[in-house]
Amino acid sequence: MVVVERDFVIDECSMEDLDRVIEINRLCLPENYPRYFFEDLLLRFPKAFLVARVDGEVVAYVMCRIELGFSDFSFMKIVKKGHIVSIAVLPEHRRKGIGTELMIKCMENMKKFYGAQEYYLEVRVTNVSAINLYKKLGFKVVRVLPRYYRDGCDAFQMAKKVDKNG
Numbered sequence: 001m002v003v004v005e006r007d008f009v010i011d012e013c014s015m016e017d018l019d020r021v022i023e024i025n026r027l028c029l030p031e032n033y034p035r036y037f038f039e040d041l042l043l044r045f046p047k048a049f050l051v052a053r054v055d056g057e058v059v060a061y062v063m064c065r066i067e068l069g070f071s072d073f074s075f076m077k078i079v080k081k082g083h084i085v086s087i088a089v090l091p092e093h094r095r096k097g098i099g100t101e102l103m104i105k106c107m108e109n110m111k112k113f114y115g116a117q118e119y120y121l122e123v124r125v126t127n128v129s130a131i132n133l134y135k136k137l138g139f140k141v142v143r144v145l146p147r148y149y150r151d152g153c154d155a156f157q158m159a160k161k162v163d164k165n166g
């Protein structure tokens with residue numbers, strides 16, 4: 001039997017963690033937001049705003065929002081969609097499964113606490129690591145959003161239906 005040692009824990013984000021989350025967001029992604037944006041998501045969807053800690057220190061986060069919208073899978077049906085707004089793992093902690101665990105747990109919580117029926121997200125068409133991660137978790141490209149990002153880069157919108165595993 002192979003036992004994989006995990007040196008991280010997944011935890012709900014707290015207000016005290018927000019400065020660190022904002023720092024990680026700025027270090028890892030060109031999509032940055034004002035502090036009130038993070039606070040708003042944390043206050044409204046606390047079960048879907050998670051951090052990963054290594055030795056007590058926050059090294060990664062995921063934050064989400066629940067929205068009502070047209071299903072990506074059933075024609076003209078309005079559903080509750082869990083929108084994964086942003087996820088980032090500090091470079092030195094990547095490729096250890098942290099991104100995967102954050103995604104799995106936030107999807108589980110969006111279903112359990114907020115009744116999400118589908119999940120979706122946007123990702124740069126050039127972001128191979130993230131696209132691979134999402135595909136591995138069962139996300140499919142549902143549309144291309146031309147010039148979605150400020151620098152003109154296109155986005156893939158990717159979506160996944162809630163299944164029995166989350």
Ligand SMILES: CC(C)(COP(=O)(O)OP(=O)(O)OC[C@H]1O[C@@H](n2cnc3c(N)ncnc32)[C@H](O)[C@@H]1OP(=O)(O)O)[C@@H](O)C(=O)NCCC(=O)NCCS
Pocket residue numbers: 028029087088089090093094095096097098099100101122123124127128129130132133134136
């Ligand atoms: C995308 C990101 C969150 C992945 O986090 P992570 O903790 O390294 O991911 P995991 O270790 O759970 O990797 C899961 C899978 O993702 C894919 N993946 C991750 N990094 C990859 C890389 N550098 N190249 C190719 N595939 C990669 C692989 O399929 C991997 O599975 P494997 O290790 O079994 O091959 C991380 O690279 C990151 O923070 N990137 C910068 C911020 C960002 O792009 N966020 C997403 C915006 S939409």
